[in-house]
Amino acid sequence: MEKWKDVSAEHWQNWRWQLKHRLNSIEDLEDFIDLSPEERQGLRAPHHFRVDITPYFAQLMDPTDVNCPIRRQVIPLGRELQPFEGMMADSLAEEAQSPVPGLVHRYPDRVLLVVTPHCASYCRYCTRSRLVGDFHQSLSLEALEAQLSYLRNHPEIRDVLISGGDPLTLSDDALDHLLRQLRAIDHLEIIRIGSRVPIFLPQRITPELCQRLRQFHPLWINIHSNHPKELTDEVALALARLADAGIPLGNQSVLLAGINDSVEVQRQLVHKLVKHRVRPYYLYQCDLVAGAGHFRTSIAKGLEIISNLQGYTSGYAVPKYVVDAPGGGGKVVVAPQTLLEERPNHQVVLRTYRGDPVIYQEPADGY
Incomplete structure (x- = not known):
């Protein structure tokens, strides 16, 4: 990629170099991707947590696709600041x-x-x-x-x-x-x-x-x-x-x-x-x-x-x-329901992966 064309292979493969040269601003990112208005809004907003993207991961981004699955995960959007029903700061009560x-x-x-x-x-x-x-x-x-x-x-x-x-x-x-x-x-x-x-x-x-x-x-x-x-x-x-x-x-x-x-x-x-x-x-x-x-x-x-x-x-x-x-x-x-019915004659009706019902005969003594 043009932005890093002068970086030596030795530096690129050095994990400390990658951390030192992470991208976290509009100026860093607009050099090589077409930032959308909402991405710019997200990058300007006061964040509740940090933006940092390694050069390695950044070069996987599609520079013209705002829906690129790589950039969607690491570039903030303006809607990030919108509250929603059920939202919690510590949702797992750690x-x-x-x-x-x-x-x-x-x-x-x-x-x-x-x-x-x-x-x-x-x-x-x-x-x-x-x-x-x-x-x-x-x-x-x-x-x-x-x-x-x-x-x-x-x-x-x-x-x-x-x-x-x-x-x-x-x-x-x-x-x-x-x-x-x-x-x-x-x-x-x-x-x-x-x-x-x-x-x-x-x-x-x-x-x-x-x-x-x-x-x-x-x-x-x-x-x-x-x-x-x-x-x-x-x-x-x-x-x-x-x-x-x-x-x-x-x-x-x-x-x-x-x-x-x-x-x-x-x-x-x-x-x-x-x-x-x-x-x-x-x-x-x-x-x-x-x-x-x-x-x-x-x-x-x-x-x-x-x-x-x-x-x-x-x-x-x-x-x-x-x-x-x-x-x-x-x-x-959370799993798809596969147990359809338990019958009194020790039969259980199950659903196969194709959606077909099948009967399994359980032992009469229950073990």
């Missing part, structure tokens, strides 16, 4: 379920750690838009020690999800230190990382990083990809490096109006993910977070998509469709 700063304990045997407020780029529908993007904030050693102390004192916790912000924006040494501290807690069975870095900043997934990560198995990573156009050759290399390091990969998507709310886009996405050794894990209903009203779809739309994936593609390629319950109730799986 702060109410945070016994120590940066730790959310919602489920009995697992916790979420917020280890940084920083991301490589910022999704405009972000659930934690109230927290992320503040460059004056960072996780202090005291806050980390409070999190670790809580984990040590709660032996029922067997699973830790490291989140943020994006934990893969931390340095190799910082990640190594964090993972080493967690691995020293005997009752922690698995560690998970949630990250959009492989999509926004695939240059970050270096052989050196993967060598560090592979020391801490069982370690799982869920990436966040919403559209097949995001799965470039650079992303494929990053995912291959992680998978080759023995890290099981999953994907969490958000259902976004006008971006991926069609059966065909979702089918292309899950097929490409599986090809790259990433299992589609969750398809999230968009949360009731401020700024995300124009991204929201009906739940019926999500069910339509799942109904047209189940049976029509590999089972490994069909994600669970979930609503993260407002108010902190946790994830609720």
Whole structure:
């Protein structure tokens, strides 16, 4: 692309260079894309959270298409500031379920750690838009020690999800230190990382990083990809490096109006993910977070998509469709209705993926 034609390959492939040269203003963006009036309005508006786009992700944008699924996710629109019914600042009530700063304990045997407020780029529908993007904030050693102390004192916790912000924006040494501290807690069975870095900043997934990560198995990573156009050759290399390091990969998507709310886009996405050794894990209903009203779809739309994936593609390629319950109730799986009738003669009527009724005969003793 003309804007970066003089950038050396060495710089372009350097993840720190990418972070240093992120775009966040009208002046940055109008050099290479035709900004719409509403995009200009959104960029001028006072934001409730930060705008930052890596050069790598920016060059994937269609410069003339205002509905480009890449730019729709990261360039704010004026309508972002419009309130909507049900809108909440902390729609998942994470702060109410945070016994120590940066730790959310919602489920009995697992916790979420917020280890940084920083991301490589910022999704405009972000659930934690109230927290992320503040460059004056960072996780202090005291806050980390409070999190670790809580984990040590709660032996029922067997699973830790490291989140943020994006934990893969931390340095190799910082990640190594964090993972080493967690691995020293005997009752922690698995560690998970949630990250959009492989999509926004695939240059970050270096052989050196993967060598560090592979020391801490069982370690799982869920990436966040919403559209097949995001799965470039650079992303494929990053995912291959992680998978080759023995890290099981999953994907969490958000259902976004006008971006991926069609059966065909979702089918292309899950097929490409599986090809790259990433299992589609969750398809999230968009949360009731401020700024995300124009991204929201009906739940019926999500069910339509799942109904047209189940049976029509590999089972490994069909994600669970979930609503993260407002108010902190946790994830609720929403699935097409397949149990049609329970009969008194121990027969159950089920619906196949083609919509045909079938009868299953249950054992008479009920077991």
